[in-house]
Amino acid sequence: MNSFFAVLNPIAFRLGGIEVHWYGIIIAVGVVLAVYLSIREGKRRGLKEDDFYDLILWALPFSIISARIYYVVFEWSYYSQHPDQIYRIWDGGIAIYGCLIGAVIVITVFCHYRKIPEWLLLDVVAPTVIMAQGIGRWGNFMNQEAHGRPTTLAFLHSLHLPEFIIQQMRIKGVYYQPTFLYESVWDLAGFVVLMALRHRPKLFKRGEVFFGYVIWYSFGRFFVEGMRTDSLMLGSLRVSQWLSVILFVGAIAWLLHRRYWQPLAPWYLEGVTKYDKKNEE
Template identity: 30%
Template sequence: MQSVLLMNLWGARLLGLTFSSPGEFVFRFPPETPLVGGLGLRWYGLLMAIAVLVGLLLTKALAEARHLEKEPGKASERVEILALWLVVSGFLGARLYYVLTHWSEFRDDPLSAFAIWRGGIIIHGGILAGALALYLYCRATGINGWKYADVLTPGLILGQAIGRWGNFFNSEAYGAPIPPDSRWPLRVYIPPQAREPEYSQFEFFHPIFFYESLLNLVLFALLMGMFWRFPKLKDGTWVWTYVVGYSLIRIPYEILRVSAVAYLPGTTIKAAYVASAIGLVLGIGMLIYMYRLRFDPDLEQLAAWLAERAGLELETAAELVQRAWAIQQKHRRADLLDRVTLAMPHFPSALAPHLSLGQRELLMRQLFCRLEGRDPAGEGLAQAT
């Protein structure tokens, strides 16, 4: 098998890096082999499997490092369940997005949309479907979706960096042609049968799969650096940083791309431009909202306050605050007393037998005021001491 990466002096002009695919298959059964003739293991499939495995292992490690569940190992188990949801939904979403943006290829034979072995998936569709699956799972289980989404993003972008090499092995999704007299040092050789008709006279093209893979690794390093150096950033920060970062990466990728381009139906506008523009506006807007406009209480400080006022263990107080915060987010439009009523079953007399029912209710009212960023003085703060 020829080398995946070939270093050569092309045209006796410039020593550069030339990529030349060894073919789509890692191995393939001879055509005459009974039952499996012509079948085999494709590089694209192998890389996707590796990307999923690496992303899963990394996400499990990050979830445990962040102690997303009280019981050791529970967060890792949760990630494994989530991975099944996300991989299946993401794959289906990526395929559906491709079919919708390339409908002319399937109009005459709609059933061919199910022939996934012929290729055709787009990452934007996978991300959207995966986000929807994560939302539904979190709604069903009551877990903090933003915390899990944050630990998923480094594994996602690392998986994208790995999976993008599948385009190289398939000789697809390549960039603009490189003229013979160009001194650009990076190029990919595209065999004649894989070239777009209007570029049939060219042999070498921009290896945009390589460009994006490197930029994805840069974004991965940024997310990991944020994860370890700034662990107290607000929930969702890593998600929106990923959205902004990948949207920026995808714009130059699409500018150079000339192969298998997805357009908005009936237009010459690249679908990825619209997706990236939406991602940039949404991501930047959400980061501004989170850090400039939205009030987020310090739950650790509130747990310490509640532990002192109610005479509770810090861990018990922290759990009460987390439950109250979940109620606050889910029922933020409800009346204060209604939210207190929902929270009181989590604050039974057994936790603080020295406090009366009225004192416990008063503390809950004060807690919800603090969760809203309001001064709880009007709730009779002194009476709870």
């Protein structure tokens, strides 16, 4: 059985001299599906389809660049000695928190100039973003990265994992914790929860779906990050764990502030209101 389920090739196919990696394909699938679902929901909430297409043209490249810069900054001891590796994102090494920071910056600026309700747009895209994150972790699986500490074959079998996952977690003769899988499952569960609750009347005010996403993701990421062996470090600190704590506490505080100190904030299901349309004029 082990010979049949050999380590998977991270290269999907070649076009001439160009290698197309599974990492990029999987991330692209997540992005396309996220955009499709966001456009569908956006229409229901009164947002224009063309705005989503224009937004992705700015957000996607900027987010990738931001994610890579974030990663390179915290791994500068390596990249300062290997500058030719900085642009090789297909080999892995893009930080999701860097990606999210870049995306929020682009959305903020975009909404300002297009006069789109920023919190509403963030609510629309938040569930699809965490879905794309869950899908994207399988790109890490193909690259045999974002794994945890060494473990035993018996432990992996105790998780009732498919054999192809177990064998992919065997790296240079050592089995590792499939932390990519833990985070993927957590993210996809968050997607299901947010999608199941988002359309319930009088549940979410504008901005609260997004805060729910931040709370859910940062909570799970804190624990998964603690199990990983490739964490970005700032001295002796795991950067993503500290950022997760900051985001978790900050999102709860901001959610409570908006709920109790901004009682006139519109409900999410109201979509674009007459007040928003008046501001567009």
